[in-house]
Ligand SMILES: [Zn+2]
C-alpha cells in the first residue's frame with residue numbers, strides 16, 4: 001500500500017504543484033489503484049508515474065470545486081482510449097454524475113467500460129468487500145465536502161504449514177479445520193488445537209484522506225487511529241482567521257487533529273502557491289511541537305504505508 | 310501577430326505533445342489574445358509562456374471532442390482567480406455553452422468577468438470590428454466541426470507628416486482632409502492633392518485555423534490566399550484510407566489544400582503520438598513536392614506572421 005501524490009497545490013495549478021489528486025496504490029492488496037480527487041491534468045501527471053489508468057478501479061471525489069474535478073472527463077476518456085475494460089465507480093457529492101455525463105455527452109465520448117456513480121448524501125460506510133471498508137463523513141467547507149476513511153481488514157494469521165509437516169501431518173481437510181481455529185482429533189488419537197498452528201494476525205492499515213475543510217469533529221472521527229492522515233494545509237500556523245474565512249485549515253489545526261485522533265503520520269497537502277521552497281516545508285516544522293510526525297508532500301511523492309510491527 | 314502553439318497532439322496528451330490549443334497573439338493589433346480550442350491543461354501550458362489569461366479576449370472552439378474543450382472550465386476559472394475583469398466571448402458549436410455552464414455550476418464557480426457565448430449553426434461572418442473580421446465554415450469531421458478564417462483589415466497609408474512640415478503647412482483640419490484623400494486649396498492658393506501625402510496602404514494579414522477534418526472544399530474557402538494555414542495532419546501521406554475512416558486528414562491532403570488555396574505557409578498540427586521525433590518531421594518532408602512551405606509545429610512553437618513586402 002502506497003500513497004502517490006499527483007497534485008498537492010491549492011486552487012490553481014502552478015509550475016511547482018498541480019491541483020489535487022491522490023492515488024492510493026493497492027497493487028498488492030487488490031491489483032488496483034484508487035484515486036482521490038481528479039484536478040485538471042491529473043492524467044498528465046499520471047504520464048510521469050508507473051500508474052496505468054486501466055488499473056484505476058474507484059475514484060473518490062471530496063467536493064466539486066474545479067481544482068478537484070476538472071481532470072475527470074479527460075482521465076475517463078483516456079482510460080477508455082487506452083483500452084480499459086474493467087468497471088469504474090465514482091463516489092462523490094451530488095452533482096458529480098451530472099458534470100461527468102454532460103462532459104461525455106457534449107464530447108460524444110463513448111467509454112469502453114461500465115461507469116457507475118455513487119452520490120453521497122451523508123456519512124457512513126459506502127463500500128465494503130472482503131478486504132476493505134471505506135466510509136465517509138461530511139466536513140466543513142464552503143461547498144459540500146467529504147473526507148474518506150479507508151480501512152484494510154485485519155489479515156488472519158497464516159497456518160504454520162512447516163510445523164504441521166514436521167509433525168508428519170499430511171495436508172487435507174484437517175489443515176482447513178486447524179486454520180479455522182478448531183480443535184481436531186487425529187486417527188491416532190492426537191489432539192491438535194488450531195490456535196497452536198496459526199501465526200499472529202496482522203492488523204490492517206487505515207488511511208484517512210480528507211477534502212478541503214475547516215477544523216471540525218468529523219475529521220477526528222475519520223482519522224481515529226489511522227496509520228496515515230492526509231490533511232489540507234492551505235494556510236500556515238498563524239493564519240487561523242484567514243483559514244476560517246476561506247473554509248480551510250492551518251497546518252497547526254491539521255496537527256491538532258492528527259494528535260487528537262492518535263494517527264501514525266500526518267501528510268500536509270493542498271499547499272498554497274504563496275508557500276514555495278523552504279516556506280512550504282515551514283508549514284510542517286511550525287507544528288512539530290504539536291505533532292512531530294508531520295511532513296509536507298510534493299507532487300509525485302510516494303509514501304509507503306507499511307504494516308505495523 | 311504571432312501564433313503560439315500550446316498543444317499540438319491528437320486525442321490524448323503525451324509527454325511530447327499536449328492536446329490542442331492555439332493562441333493567436335494580437336498584442337500589437339488589439340492588446341489581446343485569441344485562443345483556438347482549449348484542450349485539458351491548456352492553462353498549464355500557458356504557465357510556460359508569457360501569455361496572461363486576462364488578455365484572452367475571445368475563444369474559438371472548432372468542435373466539442375474532449376481533447377479540444379476539457380481545459381476550458383479550468384482556464385475560465387483561473388482567468389477569474391487571477392483578477393480578469395474584461396468580458397470574454399466563446400464561439401463554438403452547439404453544446405459548448407451547456408458544457409461550460411454545467412461545469413461552472415457544479416463547481417460553484419463565480420466568474421469575475423462577463424462571459425458570452427456565440428453558438429454556431431452555419432458558416433459566415435461571426436465577428437467584425439474596425440480591425441478584424443472572423444468567419445467560419447463547417448468542416449467534415451465525425452462531430453460538427455468548424456474552421457476559422459481571421460482577416461485583418463488593410464491598414465490605410467499613413468499621412469506623410471514630415472513632408473507637410475517641410476512645406477511649412479501647419480497641422481490642423483487640413484491634415485485630416487488630406488489623410489482622407491481630398492484635394493485642398495490653402496489660403497495662399499496652393500492646391501494639395503491628398504494622394505501625394507499618403508503612404509502605401511498595408512495589406513492586412515489572413516490566418517486560417519481549421520479544426521479536425523477530412524479533406525473538403527470549405528477548407529479551401531477558409532484558407533484562400535491566407536498568409537498562414539494551420540491544418541491538422543493526424544495521418545501520414547500514405548494513410549488516406551485511415552484518415553477517411555477516422556474523419557481526419559493526411560499531411561498530403563493538407564498540402565493539397567494549401568496549394569489549391571494559394572496560402573503563404575502551411576503549419577501541420579494535431580500530430581498523432583505514433584509519430585515522434587524524426588517521424589513527426591517526416592510528415593512535412595513527405596509533402597514538400599506538393600507544397601514546399603510546410604512545417605510540423607511543436608508545443609510552445611511561436612510563429613511570426615509578418616506583413617507582406
Ligand atoms: Zn475546495
Ligand SMILES: [Zn+2]
Nearest residue numbers: 372374450521
Ligand atoms: Zn476531433
